[in-house]
Amino acid sequence: MSSVLAVGSVAFDSIKTPFGARSKCLGGSATHFSVAASYLTDVAVVAVVGDDFTAEDEAVFHERDINTSDIQRVKGGKTFFWAGEYGTDLNVAHTLDTQLNVFGDFKPVLSTEARKAPFLFLGNILPTLQREVRSQCDAKFVAMDTMNLWIDTTKDELLKTIAVVDCLTINDAEARQLANEPNLIKAAKSILELGPKILLIKRGEYGAALFTRDNYFATPAFPLENVFDPTGAGDSFAGGFIGYLAQAGTIDNQTMRTAIIYGSIMASFNVEEFSCDRLRRLQPNEIRTRLEEFKALTHFELGDNTESNYKLGKLPAAVQR
C-alpha cells in the first residue's frame, strides 16, 4: 500500500518558453506531483493513458518507485495532450491546444490497494471526477487542486468537491475569483467556510501562504535565476507538501509549514528544465542543500528588544489623534 495516492492527468505536453521548445514531453498533474512526492514517501497514481504512452514514459514512474498499477490503459486511445506557450511573464500560460482524448471518458475505479492510501491528492481535473475518486478512498487526509476553468464553467460541482476535502491548493488570483473578494485574507476566510480546514495559496515566484481557521503562514519562493519551464510548478509544490506530510505522520501547524518549504523546493527544481527532467536526476543532497539555503535566505531577527536604544520608547504621550 502506498502512503499517497494521486489522481490527475498523465499527459503529453508541447511547450514553448522564451528559452526553448519541447514537443510531446511527459507531463500532467499526476506526473509532476508523484515524481516530486516520491522523494519523500511512497506514491501510487490513478490516471488514464492511451496506446501512445510507452514503456519509456512509464519508466519515469518506475525509476522513482511510483506504483502505476492504477493507471488505466485505453486500447486504441490517445493520451491527454496539452500545448501551451509562455511569454516573458512566466506566470501566465497561454493554452494553444487541449485534447482530452482518453480523459474524456475516464471513469476511475480504484483498486482495493489504492483505496487504502491514507493521503489522497486530487490533481486538477474535472471536479466531478475528483469527487468520484474521493468517494472511493478512505484517506485520512484529502487535498485537491483546481483552476479558474472550473470556477468559470462548473462552479457548483467545484463547491461540492471543495466541501469534501481537508485541504485546497489554489493560486492567489483563483482564490480571489472563487471568493469574489479582492483581499486575499478575506478571500481565504471565506474559502475556509466552504469546508476545507487548510487552504494553501500558491503565489508563483512570490511564494506561498497557508491559512487555517487559527493560523497563518507565508513564505517567499526560492529565488531562481533560470526558470526554464513553469509547467507543473504547482503540482510539484503539492507533491513536496503532501509527500512531506505523509512521511511526517502528523499534520500540525509546524509540520505544515515545513511541508510548504519542501513543496517550494521541489517546485524550484521542477521549473529548471522541461517535463520532469530536473526532478528525475535530483539527488537527496541537492534537496537538503536547497532547504538549508532557503532557511538562510529567509532568516531574520527582530533585533534588540530594549527600548533604550531606539525611539520606540520615547513616543510622547500627547501623540493621539
Place this chain on the structure above:
Amino acid sequence: MSSVLAVGSVAFDSIKTPFGARSKCLGGSATHFSVAASYLTDVAVVAVVGDDFTAEDEAVFHERDINTSDIQRVKGGKTFFWAGEYGTDLNVAHTLDTQLNVFGDFKPVLSTEARKAPFLFLGNILPTLQREVRSQCDAKFVAMDTMNLWIDTTKDELLKTIAVVDCLTINDAEARQLANEPNLIKAAKSILELGPKILLIKRGEYGAALFTRDNYFATPAFPLENVFDPTGAGDSFAGGFIGYLAQAGTIDNQTMRTAIIYGSIMASFNVEEFSCDRLRRLQPNEIRTRLEEFKALTHFELGDNTESNYKLGKLPAAVQR
C-alpha cells in the same frame, strides 16, 4: 543634527479607494517617510510647500519631533498636488491629476545642519533634484527611491543618480523595466552593476526582497485584512528601513534584514487609513506586537534532518538522466 535627512515631496493628495475618498489630505514621499522613520530615529525634512501648507499640516511633523526648518515656503505658491484612484487591485494607482506647483521651480539648498545628517533618503522626485541634494550632503549612507515615470522620461539622469547612492528602493515591475530583464534575480544583479551596494525590491502585498553582491533576503508582507489606502506604502516602508538602520548604527546583512521587517511593519500601519492618520496615533507597543506577530507567522523549521525517516536517503543510485 538629525540622524536621517529626507528629501522628497510634501504634498496634498486627493485619493479615492474602493473604501472611501479624501480630498486634499497631507501626503507626499517625504511626509510618509519621515513620520514612519520618526518612530525609530531623529528625522529632518527637505521639501518645498506653498501658502496653503498650514500650521495644522506642519503640526503633523512637529508632533513627531520631525525637524521642518529645511522646508522652503514659497509665498504666493501652491503646494504639490496629486489626485489618484485605486480600483479593487490596490497595487495599481491611477493618477487623475498632478500639479507640480512650487515643486516645478524647487532648488534645494540645504542648511549647514541638514548637510551633516549621516543618513540621507532621496524620496521619489526628479533624479536631477535627488542628485543635487546628494551632492550637498556628507551622508555616510544614501538611499533613493524612484519610479517608472523617470525610467520612461529621463533614464540617463536617473542612471547618474543611481550611480551615486548606496541603496536603491524600487518596486519589482520597475526593477525589471530598469534592467530590461524579466527575471528578477538577473535584473537585480544588473542593477547592482549600476552602482548601489544594496537593492531593496518592494513587492506590495507580496513583501520585499533585498539584494547585495553577496546576499539575498526575501520576506512576505504582513497580512492585512483591511488595506484602506496604499498611498505612501513604499515611503513608510523606506522610513522604517532607514530609520532602523540609523538607530542601529551598523549596516550589516542581519541589520538590514531586521530593518526590512521594521519597514514592512511601518508600511502595514500606513495603509490602514488615509494620509498618515494611522501612523500619527501609533503606540510603541503596537509596533512591537506586530513585529512579534510577523516573526511568528513567518517562522518555520526544516524538520528532522536524519535520512532514516524519509525517503531522501533511499534514492536509488541508478536514478540519473
